Amino acid sequence: MRKIAESTVRRLSLYLRLLEEFGGQGKETVSSEVLATRAGTTSAQVRKDLSFFGSFGKRGLGYSVPELTVRLRDILGLKRSYQVLVVGAGKIGSALAQYRGFAERGFRVTAVYDADPGKVGLRWNGLVVRDVRQLEQDLARDHMDIAIVSTPPNAAQEVTDRLVRSGIRAILNFAPVQLVLPRDVAVKNVNMALELETLSYALRHR
Amino acid sequence: MRKIAESTVRRLSLYLRLLEEFGGQGKETVSSEVLATRAGTTSAQVRKDLSFFGSFGKRGLGYSVPELTVRLRDILGLKRSYQVLVVGAGKIGSALAQYRGFAERGFRVTAVYDADPGKVGLRWNGLVVRDVRQLEQDLARDHMDIAIVSTPPNAAQEVTDRLVRSGIRAILNFAPVQLVLPRDVAVKNVNMALELETLSYALRHR
DNA sequence: GGATGTGAATGTCTTCACAGCT
DNA sequence: AGCTGTGAAGACATTCACATCC
Numbered sequence: 001m002r003k004i005a006e007s008t009v010r011r012l013s014l015y016l017r018l019l020e021e022f023g024g025q026g027k028e029t030v031s032s033e034v035l036a037t038r039a040g041t042t043s044a045q046v047r048k049d050l051s052f053f054g055s056f057g058k059r060g061l062g063y064s065v066p067e068l069t070v071r072l073r074d075i076l077g078l079k080r081s082y083q084v085l086v087v088g089a090g091k092i093g094s095a096l097a098q099y100r101g102f103a104e105r106g107f108r109v110t111a112v113y114d115a116d117p118g119k120v121g122l123r124w125n126g127l128v129v130r131d132v133r134q135l136e137q138d139l140a141r142d143h144m145d146i147a148i149v150s151t152p153p154n155a156a157q158e159v160t161d162r163l164v165r166s167g168i169r170a171i172l173n174f175a176p177v178q179l180v181l182p183r184d185v186a187v188k189n190v191n192m193a194l195e196l197e198t199l200s201y202a203l204r205h206r
Numbered sequence: 207m208r209k210i211a212e213s214t215v216r217r218l219s220l221y222l223r224l225l226e227e228f229g230g231q232g233k234e235t236v237s238s239e240v241l242a243t244r245a246g247t248t249s250a251q252v253r254k255d256l257s258f259f260g261s262f263g264k265r266g267l268g269y270s271v272p273e274l275t276v277r278l279r280d281i282l283g284l285k286r287s288y289q290v291l292v293v294g295a296g297k298i299g300s301a302l303a304q305y306r307g308f309a310e311r312g313f314r315v316t317a318v319y320d321a322d323p324g325k326v327g328l329r330w331n332g333l334v335v336r337d338v339r340q341l342e343q344d345l346a347r348d349h350m351d352i353a354i355v356s357t358p359p360n361a362a363q364e365v366t367d368r369l370v371r372s373g374i375r376a377i378l379n380f381a382p383v384q385l386v387l388p389r390d391v392a393v394k395n396v397n398m399a400l401e402l403e404t405l406s407y408a409l410r411h412r
Numbered sequence: 413g414g415a416t417g418t419g420a421a422t423g424t425c426t427t428c429a430c431a432g433c434t
Numbered sequence: 435a436g437c438t439g440t441g442a443a444g445a446c447a448t449t450c451a452c453a454t455c456c
Contacts, residue, residue, distance in 0.1 A: 414456090415454105415455095417454080419450105420451090422449070423448070425446075426443105426445070427443085427445085428441105428443070432438085433436105434438100
């Protein structure tokens with residue numbers, strides 16, 4: 001399949017959430033125009049995004065909500081669930097580990113690690129914080145699909161190297177550092193201070 | 207000033223973080239090549255990004271670390287500090303309210319609100335959770351620069367409308383909904399489940 | 413009639429490549 | 435010699451506009 005832009009994939013994820021909402025309201029069909037308005041884009045953009053993967057609509061009618069929902073879940077790889085581990089049990093890590101929005105969408109956080117002996121052994125919602133030194137042996141036993149890195153900045157690269165050596169191929173990084181990774185490992189960075197700085201820029205330049 | 211791409215602003219924020227690191231190590235100058243490698247981009251991109259705002263380097267030498275640091279802080283609007291409030295004192299909201307990475311970069315979270323009477327009155331690190339019904343009267347008294355919305359999805363738009371009516375002009379939204387806003391209000395969305403979905407897509411398409 | 417699907421046109425961002433300083 | 439600053443070229447993404455089909 002032809003290479004799809006990151007921005008397109010992000011919008012597909014937005015469309016899916018909207019479709020689930022419409023489905024819950026019993027709506028049968030939806031037009032690109034309605035999806036666009038709710039997703040903050042244009043109808044042409046919606047049609048173009050979908051057209052990369054096939055033609056799912058009916059001219060004159062729009063898209064079938066249940067059908068497009070299934071198609072998008074398939075395209076995004078969401079027909080299965082994912083095992084997720086979190087490294088770094090600080091404030092952010094603990095919030096992420098317990099975030100309901102993940103579980104609702106098939107991302108199951110099943111392990112949390114920290115280096116601090118004071119945190120190891122704590123229970124959160126049935127999740128026990130494990131010693132990060134166990135990382136390799138645990139990963140050899142139980143397969144994990146995605147790792148969330150929420151360690152302090154100076155520990156992030158080392159932890160990442162260990163995750164990659166243990167076979168992890170997707171990382172969501174909350175540490176404010178640019179991780180160095182083999183090209184076949186997917187990474188997404190979430191840098192919250194950076195988001196505030198873009199707001200600061202926006203406030204200043206108007 | 208000409209309009210600057212969002213992607214450029216985000217990279218400037220990355221460069222600034224790197225410059226602060228280099229400054230802490232006593233480095234006097236840095237080349238676009240070094241900045242690029244560490245930021246995960248190209249030297250031409252670094253030079254182009256900076257050139258929108260002036261010519262800060264010396265040919266044959268590179269950029270003065272302290273000077274470029276000051277310039278970027280100025281460009282990004284970081285010479286001042288910002289008053290930040292958080293609405294929604296759930297797991298994510300409480301982690302954000304106490305996140306040290308914000309304070310370190312001049313973003314001071316000075317108020318947290320929630321609608322749940324069971325949470326109102328709780329103290330976190332000297333921050334007291336206030337009743338969200340007080341929002342308007344508090345904002346009339348104490349100026350706030352940026353609001354972080356970390357409510358459940360169904361409350362996000364209503365809270366946002368109240369924030370905007372009270373004069374807030376910058377919003378960092380963690381609720382997984384597309385907020386409708388006047389064009390003069392800056393908004394950044396952080397959608398963590400969406401990030402995982404782009405990873406899910408990446409895992410599937412390789 | 414009404415909405416999709418899609419080439420073509422436009423707009424935006426990135427990379428190239430080199431003249432010009434230091 | 436080394437590295438910046440920047441037009442020009444190229445790559446990529448979005449928008450237009452309309453033929454096509456239900």
